Amino acid sequence: MTLPLIVYRSLRQHALSTLITAGGIALAAGLLMTVWRVKVESQAAFTQTSAGFDAVLGARGSKLQLVLNAIFHLEASPGNVAAADAEAIRRHPMVKAAIPIAVGDNLRGFRLVGTVPDLFTGVEYAPGRKYVLEAGGRLFAADQREAVAGSFAAQRLGLRVGSVFRPFHGLNFDPKAEHAEEFTVTGILAPTNTPADRVIWLPLRGIQTMAGHDPKAATDVSAVLLQLRTPTAGFMLDMLYNKQGNRLTFAFPVGAIMAELFGKISWFDRVLELVAYLVALVAAGSVLASIYNSMSARQRDLAILRALGARRRTVFGAVLAEATVIGALGAAAGLAAHFALYAGVAGLIRAQTGVVLTPWAFHQVLVLCPLAMTALCALGGIVPAVKAYRTPVAETIAPVS
Amino acid sequence: MLAVQQLSKSFVGPDGARVPVVSVPEFQLAAGEQLALRGESGSGKTTFLHLIAGILAADAGRVEIDGVEMTALGEPARDRLRAEKLGYIFQTFNLLQGFSVLENVLLGMSFGPRGADRAHARAVLERVGLGHRLGHFPRQLSTGQQQRVAVARALANRPRLVLADEPTGNLDARHAGEALALIREVCREQGAALLLVSHDEGVLTQFTLRQDFGRLNQAVREVPR
Numbered sequence: 001m002t003l004p005l006i007v008y009r010s011l012r013q014h015a016l017s018t019l020i021t022a023g024g025i026a027l028a029a030g031l032l033m034t035v036w037r038v039k040v041e042s043q044a045a046f047t048q049t050s051a052g053f054d055a056v057l058g059a060r061g062s063k064l065q066l067v068l069n070a071i072f073h074l075e076a077s078p079g080n081v082a083a084a085d086a087e088a089i090r091r092h093p094m095v096k097a098a099i100p101i102a103v104g105d106n107l108r109g110f111r112l113v114g115t116v117p118d119l120f121t122g123v124e125y126a127p128g129r130k131y132v133l134e135a136g137g138r139l140f141a142a143d144q145r146e147a148v149a150g151s152f153a154a155q156r157l158g159l160r161v162g163s164v165f166r167p168f169h170g171l172n173f174d175p176k177a178e179h180a181e182e183f184t185v186t187g188i189l190a191p192t193n194t195p196a197d198r199v200i201w202l203p204l205r206g207i208q209t210m211a212g213h214d215p216k217a218a219t220d221v222s223a224v225l226l227q228l229r230t231p232t233a234g235f236m237l238d239m240l241y242n243k244q245g246n247r248l249t250f251a252f253p254v255g256a257i258m259a260e261l262f263g264k265i266s267w268f269d270r271v272l273e274l275v276a277y278l279v280a281l282v283a284a285g286s287v288l289a290s291i292y293n294s295m296s297a298r299q300r301d302l303a304i305l306r307a308l309g310a311r312r313r314t315v316f317g318a319v320l321a322e323a324t325v326i327g328a329l330g331a332a333a334g335l336a337a338h339f340a341l342y343a344g345v346a347g348l349i350r351a352q353t354g355v356v357l358t359p360w361a362f363h364q365v366l367v368l369c370p371l372a373m374t375a376l377c378a379l380g381g382i383v384p385a386v387k388a389y390r391t392p393v394a395e396t397i398a399p400v401s
Numbered sequence: 402m403l404a405v406q407q408l409s410k411s412f413v414g415p416d417g418a419r420v421p422v423v424s425v426p427e428f429q430l431a432a433g434e435q436l437a438l439r440g441e442s443g444s445g446k447t448t449f450l451h452l453i454a455g456i457l458a459a460d461a462g463r464v465e466i467d468g469v470e471m472t473a474l475g476e477p478a479r480d481r482l483r484a485e486k487l488g489y490i491f492q493t494f495n496l497l498q499g500f501s502v503l504e505n506v507l508l509g510m511s512f513g514p515r516g517a518d519r520a521h522a523r524a525v526l527e528r529v530g531l532g533h534r535l536g537h538f539p540r541q542l543s544t545g546q547q548q549r550v551a552v553a554r555a556l557a558n559r560p561r562l563v564l565a566d567e568p569t570g571n572l573d574a575r576h577a578g579e580a581l582a583l584i585r586e587v588c589r590e591q592g593a594a595l596l597l598v599s600h601d602e603g604v605l606t607q608f609t610l611r612q613d614f615g616r617l618n619q620a621v622r623e624v625p626r
Contacts, residue, residue: 002511005504013499304495307456308554309484309512311477394448394457397495 006305006318007325014294018326021283021290025330028283029373030337032276036365037338038345038357039269043262045355046072047255049194051225052125053099055234055252057081057089057241058223063251064261070101070223071254072195072353073111076171077103078249080220085248089224094233097122100221102207105167105179110153112167113199114207114221117142123227125192137161137187142203148187152197152354159185159200167202169212179210195354228252280373283330287323288380295319295384302388303396316389323381324374331370338366402594403430403453403562408462408472409620410448422448424620425462432561435585435595437605440614446598449618450564453596454487455479467561484512488555488593490584492567494547496539502526502550503535509554525553529583545576549583556587563588565597569604581607 011018051071058066059079068075081100090098102114117139120131133139133148140146149159159165163185169177183202191197208218228234234252241250251257302315339359346357405428411421422445430436440446451457453464455471464471466486471479483489496505503522511517526532529549539547548568555563565584569577581604588595597604598614605611 002508002517005500005508009497009499009504300495301497301499304497305508305512306480307454307483307489307491307495308509309480311480311512313477314512394451397456397491 002310003314003318003321007321010298010318010322011325014290017290017294018329021286022326022330022333024286025283025327025373025377026333026337028276028279029331029334029369030341031279032373033334033338033365033369034341034345035269035272035276036369037342037363038349039272040363040365041357041361042349042355043259045357046262046353047258049258049355050254051194051196052123052227053225053254054228054231055226055237055250055254056223057085057226058249058251060247060249063249063257066223066249066251067254067257069103070225070251072355073103073113073199074195074353077222080217080222081224081248083219083221086221086224089226092237094229094236095226096229097227099123099225100204101223101225102204102220103171103222104213105169105207105210106171106173107153107165107167107200108157109173110157111171111199112147112202112207114202114204116204119201119225120148120189125194125196129192131192131196132190133187134190140186140201140203140206143205144203145181145183145206146186146203147183147206148189148201149185150189150197150199150201150354151191152350153200154185154188157200159188161185161187167210169210179212181206181210193356198354280376283373284327284376284380287326287377288383290326291319291323291381291384292387295387299388299391299396302391303393306391306393307397312389315391316385319385319388320378320381323384324378327374327377327380328370330377331373334373335366335370402432402434402467403428403596404463404465405429405453406463406465408449408452408464409460410445410452410457411460411620421620423452423459423618425449425617426619428617430562430594430596433589433592433594434610435588435608436597436610436612437608438596438598438612438614438617439600439605440598440618441600444614445618445620446614447566449614450489450566450596450598453562454489454564455483480512484558485514486561488558488560488563490551490555490563490565490568492570494539494551494571496547496550496554498539501536501538502531502542505539505550506554506557510557513558515558522553522557525557526550528587529553544571545580548572548576548580552580552584552587556591556593559591560593562594562596565595567599567601568597569599569601574603577601577604 056066056070059081061078065075065078069077086100089095099115099119105112120139124130140148164182166182167179168174169179237250238252241248305315343359346359350356405425408425410423411419414420438446452459459472469482471482506522506526507517510522526535529552531549568584569580572580599605
């Protein structure tokens with residue numbers, strides 16, 4: 001009862017500094033866990049997102065740009081693929097499935113992507129998972145001005161079955177660039193937690209023949225999404241298109257190309273990590289400073305305890321326990337701060353890319369970081385605990401007569 | 402109960418020289434006895450009590466409490482002996498301001514062999530007339546009530562010896578008389594010996610057994626005043 005009571009009363013007595021210090025620790029722990037999880041889990045989510053395809057064939061240019069454009073629906077298309085080239089890859093014996101896509105228009109900032117119905121009927125966007133339409137919807141007809149909306153885009157734009165819209169030219173929303181054609185929504189896709197949720201899908205011909213688009217390119221596509229029969233096929237096609245040919249780019253494998261991107265921006269992760277570590281150190285320092293500063297006011301209490309029979313190790317333990325409790329309180333609040341921060345970041349990433357990070361998923365950093373922060377605070381408590389240990393009893397409780 | 406032999410203590414003065422403060426050749430107190438030591442301010446009587454309590458380490462000499470030679474013990478053992486055998490009433494009460502009345506008494510008990518016995522702590526506080534103030538904090542009490550908490554805390558562990566350092570120094574005459582009577586009564590009830598130091602003649606005359614600390618402490622004679 002003694003030690004908990006001493007610690008509890010001391011924390012109560014210095015409630016304001018306890019709260020401020022624990023708040024600093026919470027911020028540091030929350031930041032650390034969030035930076036760590038966003039880094040690890042976003043990297044995993046991006047490198048594992050392939051929409052069910054092994055490779056992408058596109059115009060000559062950057063493989064990363066091609067993947068970002070065709071799989072993540074970000075970035076501009078590097079150019080067009082001629083219909084003959086798209087047909088050639090579709091007929092290639094090593095290709096299991098080839099889905100052409102065409103981009104170039106938007107609906108109030110959400111991308112319109114032209115494709116073929118096979119995407120929704122024949123492709124698993126993740127192992128064992130096919131696109132599903134919400135009740136009451138149907139796929140667009142390939143020769144009609146119809147559309148199927150991804151769940152997130154539909155929710156944000158207020159689209160439902162029967163909604164009619166006019167596309168806007170270009171990938172960025174410009175109210176003055178409205179097309180004359182009207183499209184009717186025939187279905188809303190159930191959430192897939194992939195970038196497809198942010199897309200409004202049209203028939204390929206719908207995009208290709210939109211008024212204002214170059215009639216010479218009316219049969220071209222932006223890219224062809226490919227499923228290969230064997231992994232070795234990817235290396236052979238890579239040789240064919242990237243090394244021997246010079247008109248098209250074959251991006252394979254999709255995950256490795258995204259991993260390259262994260263490799264290039266890893267310096268940014270390290271900067272964030274460093275900032276978080278510094279914040280953690282400052283927080284531990286603040287525990288030291290907070291308890292140390294209150295020591296002069298508390299030395300009399302500690303001397304009284306010693307005069308009552310408390311041993312040096314008891315007062316040492318009490319101060320150390322206090323620092324540890326402040327650390328633990330801060331770490332617990334840090335978990336709450338982390339989940340709030342992470343939910344915000346995950347929402348932002350989802351809104352921008354369609355990639356979903358799950359805030360409630362378990363990650364070992366959620367255990368290790370609070371433990372490390374608590375241990376760091378306990379370390380910060382050693383200096384004031386030593387001061388408590390050395391408190392001269394007789395000098396402190398009463399002047400020597 | 403208490404036996405002191407050749408006990409001495411000196412401190413380093415501002416000029417770096419050692420200044421003797423306590424030098425007591427011999428002093429004894431029997432079990433259950435109540436004795437008052439007369440001493441002026443600066444006579445070394447607080448230091449003498451600190452040496453007996455083991456709060457200060459002596460330069461030389463012996464202090465024996467209830468058959469145990471305190472001066473031969475290491476610091477942890479001295480702490481344990483103090484918690485087991487001694488009760489200390491300070492002039493300024495030295496209550497822990499962040500703790501309630503009951504917690505002050507419980508904390509005093511918790512370092513002793515019996516541990517924090519809540520029922521006994523309540524009983525002792527009721528005995529000193531504070532049964533209705535258990536949850537109050539020292540700042541919410543009058544000076545006289547604070548003194549009674551200090552008495553309860555010193556006696557809650559059923560000590561064999563109670564040391565009282567100017568215990569009524571902060572009280573007016575009426576409250577001082579009441580407090581002194583209470584301390585003596587409770588010590589008597591529990592069979593604890595009482596060693597009280599004071600410069601107040603009003604207090605000292607209450608005791609049958611009195612000694613002049615100025616005569617007892619030879620160090621005082623050596624210090625130029």
